[in-house]
Amino acid sequence: MFIEQGPIRPPSEAGSLLIRVTRNCPWNRCAFCKTYKKEKFSRRPLADILQDIDTVRRVAEQVEQMSRQQGPAGRVTAEVVQEAGARHGHLHYHVAAWLYYGGKSVFLQDANSLIVKTAELVQIIKYIRSVFPAVDRITTYARANTAARKTEGELRELREAGLSRIHMGMESGSDTVLKFIQKGITAADLLEAARKIRGAGLSLCWYIMPGLGGREYSREHALETAAVINAGNPDFIRFRTLSVLKGTPLYEMMKNGEFTPLEEDEAVEEQRLLLASLQGVTTAVVSDHILNLLQELEGTLPGDKDRMLGIIDRYLALSPAEKANYQLGRRAGVYAALDDMKNPNRYRYVEKLLRDVDGPESLQKTLDRIRRQFV
Ligand code: SF4
Incomplete structure (x- = not known):
């Protein structure tokens, strides 16, 4: 069969x-x-x-x-x-x-x-x-412009038939970034889709891609994504950090110097700016994708905002050696949370892995290679 x-x-x-x-x-x-x-x-x-x-x-x-x-x-x-x-x-x-x-x-x-x-x-x-x-x-899954073209009545019919939730690749709330990565949607499409989907009683999950604006648009990406989330108040946002894959147009843009990918810390700082800019929403934050460095960054706004920012700050306050240990440990599947570094056996095991990696540039290449295997 x-x-x-x-x-x-x-x-x-x-x-x-x-x-x-x-x-x-x-x-x-x-x-x-x-x-x-x-x-x-x-x-x-x-x-x-x-x-x-x-x-x-x-x-x-x-x-x-x-x-x-x-x-x-x-x-x-x-x-x-x-x-x-x-x-x-x-x-x-x-x-x-x-x-x-x-x-x-x-x-x-x-x-x-x-x-x-x-x-x-x-x-x-x-x-x-x-x-x-x-x-x-x-x-x-649904694209924002397709969902926005349905009437609220049609979406309600789908909900009454038994549809529960729409997963939507928002990626960014910045029209500049959306255009740059050829998403084919705008922030206005996202908000129109959110209004109708939530109005119809369906649950909405937006997927956000930290790092998608590169160094060029990182700040704009964070702030404008937060602004669209604030206006759309989706039930969920899910982080799925960018990994630039060979064979994609973005990979070619990176090779041509049109796109500069963020390093791990820069992507975490971008997430911090985004989270800190969320206001007046009741959205649940989920980080369950393997590509996210801080998988434990989960909670419901507004109550868990300070706790989530605290997780980011705790990571950012690590020494360079500890960050290297956490980054490799997380990517190698040894750690799921920062507290896992307190396990001396795991920490020593990652230190041993680190000794085989030669310097920060090589660590970055190793992390990129492991991340690409996840997609
Ligand atoms: S190209 Fe990929 S990311 Fe873009 S809408 Fe299609 S499946 Fe989604």
Whole structure:
């Protein structure tokens, strides 16, 4: 059995069932992104999508049968997930893992599902809900200008059908930066989309990219992004720090000297300026992407603002040697938080890794290399 799936989903949808509604990205021009660069956008026929949902139901039934035979009290355990994958391959593994995580959330792929006509999307969402009544969260990616073109009434229809949240690549609130990286949207599009999405009762998550303005636009990027967040008050912002990937237009711009990437500390200072400039919002801040140096930078505004700024200040106050240790330890997966440096075994282990890295320039190259592997 087979269903079609796309390559990516947000970090928070790791436990979700992935249903592909369209293929690839209809814009595909953002200078930093290579996810769909060689792929053409297309819409999937409704019948194929509904058939995929039926296929998932059949696979889920098989997995549940396996779990009745093997799992304690018919539960889908980690062993059942492994067994389903080993016996039947990727789709069974994916569906079994989804059931293991509760079988409650679904993510609609790929980059911009709202491009689908509202009536069709409503049908897909309702069908998922009817086939899997336990599902209580359906989310998707959408581009700001596409969402802004929907009426608030259409977005409400999607919410009433069962759509819960829209994940949106904001990247920056600065029109200069958005134009520079060819995002194809403006701050006005972001705010119009936010107004309608939140007005329709949907949850909105904006993805912010520290470092995207380079040294050239760092301050503007931070301040104007904060201004748009202040005006849009999204439910969530998620940091996803820039890593310049080979094969992207931004990489060529960097080689030509048109774009100067930020070093780790500069990106953290930029995040500090952005966070400090947030006022009057009730947004939750999430840093769960592996590319963020300070993964622990999480909380809800306004209450957690000072605590989050304190985490940044604690990092910035480290000595150069401690910063080098933390940066490498974080990138090597040894640390998840600053407090992990207090573990003497881990600290010594990272010091040993550092001895193999020759000087600050080499450390920067090593960190860049590790970061590129994450994307
Ligand atoms: S809209 Fe998203 S998927 Fe499409 S090119 Fe831009 S970042 Fe990549």
